[in-house]
Amino acid sequence: MALNVNFGITPNTLPWMASAMAFKSVDGYIAKIITGQGYGTSSFNFSIFGGPNVGDLLVLNCQYAVDSTSTTGPLTFSDSAGNTYNAGPQEFYTDINGNTYSLQQFWSLITTSPGYLTLDSSGFYITGGTEPPLFLGTCAYEIYTGDTVISFEDSNSSQGTSGDASVVINPVSPTPTVIGACLVDGLATAFPPGVSISYEPPFTGYLYSGGAYGIGDTTQIAAWAGVYIVYSNPVLGVTIYADDQTKCFGTEFIFNGTEFTNTPLQPGDYITSCTITSDGSPADAPAGSYPVIISDAVGHGLDKYEIGYIEGTMTVSICPPPSCQLVDFPLPGPYTDPSGQPITNGTVSIRLVFDCNCPCADYQITGNNHSILQLDGDGIIIGSPQIRPNNQLKPDGSYYILQVYTESGQLIYGPRKLVI
Amino acid sequence: MFSQVQLIGGNFQDVLGTPVTNGTLRLVLSQSESADGYWYENLSPYTTEEVANGYEIEIPLDTDGNIVVSPPYLVYANNALQPVNSYYLVYCYDENGQLVWGPNCQNVFSSVSPLTDIFDVGQWVPNRIVEI
Numbered sequence: 275m276a277l278n279v280n281f282g283i284t285p286n287t288l289p290w291m292a293s294a295m296a297f298k299s300v301d302g303y304i305a306k307i308i309t310g311q312g313y314g315t316s317s318f319n320f321s322i323f324g325g326p327n328v329g330d331l332l333v334l335n336c337q338y339a340v341d342s343t344s345t346t347g348p349l350t351f352s353d354s355a356g357n358t359y360n361a362g363p364q365e366f367y368t369d370i371n372g373n374t375y376s377l378q379q380f381w382s383l384i385t386t387s388p389g390y391l392t393l394d395s396s397g398f399y400i401t402g403g404t405e406p407p408l409f410l411g412t413c414a415y416e417i418y419t420g421d422t423v424i425s426f427e428d429s430n431s432s433q434g435t436s437g438d439a440s441v442v443i444n445p446v447s448p449t450p451t452v453i454g455a456c457l458v459d460g461l462a463t464a465f466p467p468g469v470s471i472s473y474e475p476p477f478t479g480y481l482y483s484g485g486a487y488g489i490g491d492t493t494q495i496a497a498w499a500g501v502y503i504v505y506s507n508p509v510l511g512v513t514i515y516a517d518d519q520t521k522c523f524g525t526e527f528i529f530n531g532t533e534f535t536n537t538p539l540q541p542g543d544y545i546t547s548c549t550i551t552s553d554g555s556p557a558d559a560p561a562g563s564y565p566v567i568i569s570d571a572v573g574h575g576l577d578k579y580e581i582g583y584i585e586g587t588m589t590v591s592i593c594p595p596p597s598c599q600l601v602d603f604p605l606p607g608p609y610t611d612p613s614g615q616p617i618t619n620g621t622v623s624i625r626l627v628f629d630c631n632c633p634c635a636d637y638q639i640t641g642n643n644h645s646i647l648q649l650d651g652d653g654i655i656i657g658s659p660q661i662r663p664n665n666q667l668k669p670d671g672s673y674y675i676l677q678v679y680t681e682s683g684q685l686i687y688g689p690r691k692l693v694i
Numbered sequence: 695m696f697s698q699v700q701l702i703g704g705n706f707q708d709v710l711g712t713p714v715t716n717g718t719l720r721l722v723l724s725q726s727e728s729a730d731g732y733w734y735e736n737l738s739p740y741t742t743e744e745v746a747n748g749y750e751i752e753i754p755l756d757t758d759g760n761i762v763v764s765p766p767y768l769v770y771a772n773n774a775l776q777p778v779n780s781y782y783l784v785y786c787y788d789e790n791g792q793l794v795w796g797p798n799c800q801n802v803f804s805s806v807s808p809l810t811d812i813f814d815v816g817q818w819v820p821n822r823i824v825e826i
Binding site for chain 2: 600624625626628629630631633635636637638639640641642643645659660661662668669674
């Protein structure tokens with residue numbers, strides 16, 4: 275039975291699900307979380323199907339629980355391409371009602387495109403489970419290219435819900451490597467990024483942050499005297515790209531420091547702003563291409579990164595002036611009376627509510643006179659008159675007043691406010 | 695600043711783009727609070743002359759709704775008059791004498807940077823005057 279994701283259903287929440295729900299979003303992806311439960315009688319088949327905007331799916335943390343009193347065979351995780359994925363060890367959990375569950379976590383481990391599962395219309399499957407009830411807990415995923423509607427099904431009955439969530443990618447803890455020793459000899463020693471010293475013997479050290487480490491407080495040398503092991507930690511890297519910009523000659527572009535994108539950081543780390551400049555920013559910068567210079571990222575947790583900055587490009591163009599063209603009169607008719615009969619040989623009066631200026635060509639547009647449009651025998655305006663659209667005119671807020679007269683001069687419609 | 699400013703342009707037309715052919719532009723200097731009227735400062739060479747209250751000029755438009763350029767029509771620039779914050783009340787009439795634009799309060803300025811003694815009335819935004 276296939277079900278569309280139902281946002282209105284409250285998922286069965288088990289305490290252990292709380293940790294699984296503690297996700298944090300990752301830039302560039304739309305994080306979702308799906309929960310559901312199935313009650314298989316002899317087998318269980320849980321599938322996630324892509325919607326109309328199918329893209330790469332990153333299954334980060336699926337976990338399910340089964341009633342451990344049931345006989346449940348090992349579950350298999352696979353995708354439509356036949357890839358299978360690793361499952362974590364089974365753990366047992368007792369909920370607040372005293373029910374015992376077998377908890378097993380599952381992570382996607384994709385060999386061809388690390389971390390990503392290509393979701394196609396054939397879906398993604400979790401199969402197995404020989405005895406009821408089987409409960410599928412949570413499955414957090416991210417759609418890489420656009421949002422999609424997810425549906426899922428099991429072999430018998432199911433219910434589920436899906437909604438926005440955030441996803442944490444737990445970083446791999448760097449493994450330090452011993453690269454030598456450092457003698458504290460009273461000289462402040464700076465280390466390159468990624469290098470640190472051991473904390474033995476213990477001391478309340480002053481390890482510099484900001485990408486360099488050193489022993490700075492020489493007054494404590496006696497207390498800290500000793501030989502320290504120097505470690506080389508894997509240096510984290512982040513690349514910050516200045517966004518490309520375009521602007522018209524004669525206009526100023528003011529950077530606010532957020533016009534950048536960056537490669538993912540570790541959870542909890544973020545970049546709030548950078549210093550971004552370009553010689554193309556001033557209004558009088560001639561047409562052409564200018565580098566967008568970016569530097570000095572500010573944020574949280576950045577001192578452990580080696581930051582690379584990639585320039586962008588600002589393109590300054592000579593932009594055409596706004597159109598000064600008249601536009602077709604939008605109400606050509608036919609004009610009819612309340613009984614539906616055409617206003618034969620009548621007239622349409624159109625008047626600008628006040629005098630205006632058309633600054634794109636320094637036109638003065640008169641507002642005191644009525645322009646008369648003649649109707650034919652079918653109540654249709656003769657010819658194809660054109661008119662000045664209001665969005666060309668200054669002051670702002672102008673509009674037209676339209677009135678329709680019969681052949682004998684009787685006002686039959688209007689005045690009507692009309693913005694063109 | 696120049697002695698007086700030549701007015702040009704306008705492109706007076708109706709909403710359908712039909713020019714105000716052979717119309718007339720009429721400018722009336724706003725009333726000064728001074729009994730003497732306005733004092734006009736001409737910097738080339740420096741002289742001072744009085745401009746009467748209610749100074750008024752009529753300027754013909756050509757077939758395109760633009761101010762006739764020959765002969766040139768000159769008016770006192772508002773930024774060369776004392777007391778400050780003067781303006782013109784401007785009327786535009788069609789060739790039948792019907793008022794089609796205005797009266798609107800407008801400024802006429804002379805400029806030393808860039809140096810010019812020509813003012814294009816096409817740049818007027820109706821009833822937008824600038825404090826000097």
